[in-house]
Amino acid sequence: MKEQTIKCPQCGQIIELNQALSSQISFEIEEKLRLEFNQRFKDEIGKREEKIKKEKDEEIHVLVKDLREQLNHKSDKLKDAQQKELDFLKRQRELEDREHAFKLEMERKLTEERSKIRSDVSMKLSEEHRMKDAEKEKQINDLRRQIEELNRKAELGSQQSQGEVMELELENVLRQTFRHDNIEPVPKGVKGADVMQHVYSKSGQLCGTILWESKRTKNWSDGWIQKLKDDQREVKASIAVIVSAVLPKDVSYIGNNEGIWITDFSTAMGLAAVLRTNIIEIAQTQNSMMGRNEKKDLLYNYLSSQVFRQRIEAIVESFKAMNDDLESEKRAMYKIWEKRKKQIDRVIQNTSEMHGELEGIMGNALPPVQMLELPLDDIDNNSDDEYTT
Known part of the structure; x- marks a missing residue:
């Protein structure tokens, strides 16, 4: 190696x-x-x-x-x-507080207004309550005759007769409510309309005409509008109104369709009062604006506008509400009057019976009471009135 x-x-x-x-x-x-x-x-x-x-x-x-x-x-x-949620909740709470305060304020004003109306009505009823017994009896008798007349007319069988009754009733109510106006049936040849109301001012000046047509049928017909417009042009009426037992679906108490006013019988007089006032004011305005055609055109445009119709509806609705309250309170007062009258009659009757019993015991020694010494004829007349009542 x-x-x-x-x-x-x-x-x-x-x-x-x-x-x-x-x-x-x-x-x-x-x-x-x-x-x-x-x-x-x-x-x-x-x-x-x-x-x-x-x-x-x-x-x-x-x-x-x-x-x-x-x-x-x-x-x-x-x-x-x-922060945004907090701000939103804060604004929402502020709006709710404002809304609550607004509702409270409106409720307070409404309560005050109702109290004022009740106070005024109560004062008026108190004044009426101090009227003479003769005037009260006359009013009761007039109401009784009107009720009897309405009952008699309600018994009419045919629809035509019922329509004539409504026409006559409308004419009578207009004549009784507006004594200064000239209420008359429409001239012959005008087949649709029923009554013409010639409106006069307090000074006796003819201011315009309201043409009335009453309908008492089971169904509403839109054809009535155009027909009444033709009648309105023929008689040269200022305003035309249909008073119907059945109203269109879009009308509660009053309405306006193509310049024709529509209402039921319960609110007819309220609407008539408002329309009549406006006719007089228009006539007075026209008299003060002779030669001012432009202002007349403006006035005509206002009367045919939606704003004027809404104002008329608001006035009539308020009138109807006040009238319903007044009628309710009036019926209550009539009930109180009748109750007090019966109480007074019982007091007088018991007093008369007691005086008669004492006179039978004491004879001529009992001094006479002049109010209880009425002639026999007067007593019979009073008894007949009570039975009639």
């Missing part, structure tokens, strides 16, 4: 090595190289781990920073939303 040699690096001499020494040196060199390699590997691994850790730390830092920014942004949005 060939001997291994090494060369001295100092002197250059060749030195022979045996196998054991060579193996030991090789082992030491390999061990040293292995240790150096392991150390370098470990150092490289540490550097790489440090670099990776640093990169991860930077990524985590960026991610945390981004998450914090998102959290802060969402927190700001949440605060804004909460």
Whole structure:
């Protein structure tokens, strides 16, 4: 086996090595190289781990920073939303408070207005209550005759007869309600309309004409509108009104269709009063504006406008409500009057009987009572009146 040699690096001499020494040196060199390699590997691994850790730390830092920014942004949005919700609730509460205050104020005004109306009506009824007994009896008798007349007319069987009754009743009520006006049937040839109301002012000036047509049928017909408009042009009436037992679906108490007023019998007189007042005011305005055609055109446009119709409806509705309250209170007062009259009659009757019994016992020694010494004819007449009542 060939001997291994090494060369001295100092002197250059060749030195022979045996196998054991060579193996030991090789082992030491390999061990040293292995240790150096392991150390370098470990150092490289540490550097790489440090670099990776640093990169991860930077990524985590960026991610945390981004998450914090998102959290802060969402927190700001949440605060804004909460503030907006708070402002909304505050405004809503303010609106509710205002609405509640407005309702309270309107209720207070309505209560005051009702109290005023009741006070006025009560005062008027108190004044009427102090009227003479003769006037009260006359009113009761007039009401009794009117009721009997209405009952008699209600017994008419045919629809034509009922229509004639309604026409006559409308004419009579208009004549009794508006004594200054001239109420007359329509001229012959005007087949649809029934009554003409010539409106006069307090000074006796003819201001205009209201043409009335009464309908007592089971169904409403739109054809009545055009026919009454033709009749209105023929008689040259200022306003035309249909009083019908059955109204169109879109009309409750009063309405206006193509310039024709529509109402039922219960609100007819209220509508008549408002229309009559407006006719007089228009006539007076026209007299004061002679030669002013432009203002007349404006006035005509106003009378045919939606605003004028709504004002008329509002006035008539208020009139009807007040009239219904007045009628209710009037019926209550009549009931009280009848009750008191019967109480007074019982007192007078018992007093008369007691006076008669004492007179039978004491004879002429009992002083006469003039009110109880009425002639026999007067007593019979009073008895007949009571039976009639």
